[in-house]
Amino acid sequence: MIRNLPQQWDMETDLVAIGSGIGGLSAAIAAHDEGASAMVLERADKVGGVTALSLGELWVAGNHLAAALGLEDSVDAGFRYLRRLSMGYGDEALILNKVVHAREALRYFERTIGLKMRVVRDAPDYYYKHSDDAVAEGRLLEVEPFPAQQLGDWQEKTRVSPVVPFGMTHEDMYGRGGTANIARWDFELMGERLGNDIRCLGPGLVAYFVKAALERDIPLHTGVNVEELIGDGERIIGVRATRDGKDLFIKANRGVVVAVSSYERHQELNKTLGQQLEPISYVFDTIDGANFRLAGPFGARVARVPDITLLGYNIPGEETEEGHPLPRGAMTSIGLPHVIVVNGAGKRFGNEAFYRQFNYTVDQIDGASQTHPNFPCWAILDTQAKDKYPFGSIMPDQAWPTGFGLQADSIAELAGKMGVDAQSLEATIGGFNRHAEQGEDPAFGRGTHPWSAWMCGDPFHKPNANLGPLNKPPFYAVELKRMGGSAIPAAGLLADEHCRALGWDNQPIPGLYVAGNSMARMETGAVMQSGISNARGMMHGYLIGHHVAGKPSELLQQAIARLAP
Numbered sequence: 001m002i003r004n005l006p007q008q009w010d011m012e013t014d015l016v017a018i019g020s021g022i023g024g025l026s027a028a029i030a031a032h033d034e035g036a037s038a039m040v041l042e043r044a045d046k047v048g049g050v051t052a053l054s055l056g057e058l059w060v061a062g063n064h065l066a067a068a069l070g071l072e073d074s075v076d077a078g079f080r081y082l083r084r085l086s087m088g089y090g091d092e093a094l095i096l097n098k099v100v101h102a103r104e105a106l107r108y109f110e111r112t113i114g115l116k117m118r119v120v121r122d123a124p125d126y127y128y129k130h131s132d133d134a135v136a137e138g139r140l141l142e143v144e145p146f147p148a149q150q151l152g153d154w155q156e157k158t159r160v161s162p163v164v165p166f167g168m169t170h171e172d173m174y175g176r177g178g179t180a181n182i183a184r185w186d187f188e189l190m191g192e193r194l195g196n197d198i199r200c201l202g203p204g205l206v207a208y209f210v211k212a213a214l215e216r217d218i219p220l221h222t223g224v225n226v227e228e229l230i231g232d233g234e235r236i237i238g239v240r241a242t243r244d245g246k247d248l249f250i251k252a253n254r255g256v257v258v259a260v261s262s263y264e265r266h267q268e269l270n271k272t273l274g275q276q277l278e279p280i281s282y283v284f285d286t287i288d289g290a291n292f293r294l295a296g297p298f299g300a301r302v303a304r305v306p307d308i309t310l311l312g313y314n315i316p317g318e319e320t321e322e323g324h325p326l327p328r329g330a331m332t333s334i335g336l337p338h339v340i341v342v343n344g345a346g347k348r349f350g351n352e353a354f355y356r357q358f359n360y361t362v363d364q365i366d367g368a369s370q371t372h373p374n375f376p377c378w379a380i381l382d383t384q385a386k387d388k389y390p391f392g393s394i395m396p397d398q399a400w401p402t403g404f405g406l407q408a409d410s411i412a413e414l415a416g417k418m419g420v421d422a423q424s425l426e427a428t429i430g431g432f433n434r435h436a437e438q439g440e441d442p443a444f445g446r447g448t449h450p451w452s453a454w455m456c457g458d459p460f461h462k463p464n465a466n467l468g469p470l471n472k473p474p475f476y477a478v479e480l481k482r483m484g485g486s487a488i489p490a491a492g493l494l495a496d497e498h499c500r501a502l503g504w505d506n507q508p509i510p511g512l513y514v515a516g517n518s519m520a521r522m523e524t525g526a527v528m529q530s531g532i533s534n535a536r537g538m539m540h541g542y543l544i545g546h547h548v549a550g551k552p553s554e555l556l557q558q559a560i561a562r563l564a565p
């Protein structure tokens with residue numbers, strides 16, 4: 001191992017958590033509560049990470065909150081669900097580890113920090129009706145609204161989200177028909193919450209953890225960019241960071257956690273590790289693959305799972321805090337009635353209402369012609385969709401901004417503007433319409449996943465929440481762009497069941513832990529389920545905190561023994 005000791009240390013603690021999202025914060029808090037000291041280092045000028053941008057969902061199988069509502073579920077069903085859907089690309093022991101510890105971590109943080117979560121009612125698993133081990137509701141959780149005044153001086157320094165309506169809970173949104181029915185939302189309540197800085201969703205979730213860190217006097221250092229790990233030849237014993245251009249050496253007596261998320265703002269890594277070409281992204285500039293730069297020199301092993309390419313678009317005039325064009329995800333628009341997506345041949349290529357199917361096909365390569373047959377692609381909608389549903393942040397009664405999208409009075413004219421074959425596009429829409437009127441999609445099975453209706457559809461639209469014909473002119477087309485996976489990456493650092501980073505010899509690298517999206521997704525393999533990422537970060541923190549304090553969890557071994565034939 002590298003030996004790169006500094007002449008002297010500037011600070012010292014037991015556990016250094018790099019990154020102030022749910023992974024870093026929960027590790028620091030659990031370490032503190034189990035008897036070790038901890039510190040959080042954050043490169044940005046605000047804490048909260050991508051966690052604070054998110055919808056704040058946690059996916060926890062067999063949790064006690066669902067049980068209290070009488071909703072049936074179990075660890076075993078959750079394990080079978082993920083194991084089957086991971087398609088062999090995950091690691092069975094780590095899948096089980098995730099399922100047993102996510103529920104344990106939930107109870108733990110409820111007890112220790114006063115985290116308040118509740119079941120998102122009527123939110124089905126992605127594969128409900130397509131997997132025997134899926135549930136109709138109970139595994140998806142969200143936080144109770146958090147009054148951010150409780151953060152004191154850190155209220156302004158704790159991130160909120162430019163892309164989710166964090167004045168609303170899931171119940172407020174989806175209980176009233178979801179984003180398709182935004183006009184039915186209670187905007188008075190939203191205004192009241194925002195006016196009083198009461199945070200829901202991701203901003204609410206992370207605020208609970210920031211508050212807990214503050215209550216424990218865990219130092220949160222912002223503007224501190226960790227540049228390298230420090231080893232003594234045998235273990236990782238600290239970090240070198242820079243603050244205001246000056247070096248800062250911080251000693252970590254028991255360990256360092258790399259919880260810096262993924263590489264979504266690093267286009268070269270998107271290409272070489274994620275196999276995604278120039279995706280647009282929601283996330284901020286510090287999500288640039290520091291996990292690999294930091295742990296790589298110490299021989300940390302990297303793993304990758306199959307991944308999808310999301311789609312999005314930019315609305316002229318919308319920018320991120322850092323001045324990038326602000327992306328809008330296409331997922332919740334393209335599964336609505338009267339909307340489809342076509343490729344350059346004017347053909348549909350998947351179930352637009354179920355991104356786990358649809359988005360695997362976006363970057364599919366046709367080896368015969370060495371092309372991406374499904375990219376570029378366009379969302380196509382008619383006037384019924386435009387008049388009824390929002391498109392990103394554009395409300396139904398709003399005119400589309402100049403330069404956004406294409407408009408035409410006929411399908412043929414629209415095809416001409418898009419540069420696709422008019423007959424092909426007419427045939428595609430004609431075929432889709434015939435079945436959509438009956439609420440069916442024999443080509444791709446759109447509208448058969450209850451999750452699609454809940455998340456991407458209009459539940460009030462009959463006969464199917466995700467299907468309606470495109471037959472009212474004018475027609476519209478929006479060219480879609482590749483979009484990053486909301487910081488949920490294909491590749492990450494491999495770790496064991498205690499979140500210790502593994503070397504290429506499969507042995508833990510002493511003193512080095514990984515949490516959250518910095519860790520390879522061996523707990524999910526080929527599958528994803530909304531809420532897994534935040535739940536992973538939280539349970540990684542739980543595991544690291546216990547391990548670093550000399551109290552490693554034994555739950556996995558117990559579960560393995562119980563499940564052994």
Ligand SMILES: Cc1cc2nc3c(=O)[nH]c(=O)nc-3n(C[C@H](O)[C@H](O)[C@H](O)COP(=O)(O)OP(=O)(O)OC[C@H]3O[C@@H](n4cnc5c(N)ncnc54)[C@H](O)[C@@H]3O)c2cc1C
Nearest residue numbers: 019021023043049050051054055057226516517531533534
């Ligand atoms: C719009 C959106 C919605 C989402 N919704 C959900 C959801 O509902 N449920 C779910 O499970 N997931 C969701 N996700 C994904 C989820 O938010 C992330 O997977 C999760 O927050 C990752 O947490 P983390 O702790 O790994 O990283 P983060 O929360 O991103 O924290 C990492 C931090 O590390 C810092 N950092 C980076 N490099 C350094 C360095 N060298 N030194 C110091 N600090 C550094 C970064 O600035 C950042 O603050 C969503 C994401 C987005 C964008």
